[in-house]
Amino acid sequence: SLNSPVGLRSGSAASRIRQLTSSVTNAVGPNGVDANALARSLQSSFSNLRSSGMSSSDAKIEVLLETIVSLLQLLSNTQIRGVNPATASSVANSAARSFELVLA
Numbered sequence: 001s002l003n004s005p006v007g008l009r010s011g012s013a014a015s016r017i018r019q020l021t022s023s024v025t026n027a028v029g030p031n032g033v034d035a036n037a038l039a040r041s042l043q044s045s046f047s048n049l050r051s052s053g054m055s056s057s058d059a060k061i062e063v064l065l066e067t068i069v070s071l072l073q074l075l076s077n078t079q080i081r082g083v084n085p086a087t088a089s090s091v092a093n094s095a096a097r098s099f100e101l102v103l104a
Contacts, residue, residue, distance in 0.1 A: 004054065004058075005052075006048075006049060006052045006062075007062065008062065008065050008066065008069070012052075013062075016045045016048065016066055017066050017069050017070050019041070019044075020041055020045060020067065020070040021070040021074060023038065023040075023041035024038065024041070024067075024071065024074060025074065027041070032090050032091065032094060033090075033091055033094035033095065034094075035095075035101070036101075038094070038095070038098040039098040039099075039101035039102050042063055042067065042103075043101070045062075045063050046059050046063050046103075049062055049063065060103050063102065063103070064099075
């Protein structure tokens with residue numbers, strides 16, 4: 001839930017988002033997205049949420065919301081010079097693999 005003590009508006013969410021933003025930055029390299037590195041970061045957030053008492057389904061939603069916020073934060077601080085449409089399916093596959101590893 002957005003307003004829970006560990007939800008999207010909480011200080012702990014801000015901390016997880018900072019960590020996730022750093023992890024996403026490090027997971028993107030010249031060869032694309034490292035799905036395993038991204039999955040480890042998502043799994044860490046998911047585990048922290050579950051250990052705080054959040055249900056599995058709520059934790060999955062929270063991880064997805066925090067991932068979106070992290071990506072928006074990265075985009076807002078990036079000067080985009082162009083997007084290579086040829087990499088779209090590769091990035092989508094890496095993201096799907098990361099989410100499969102964590103949210104299955």
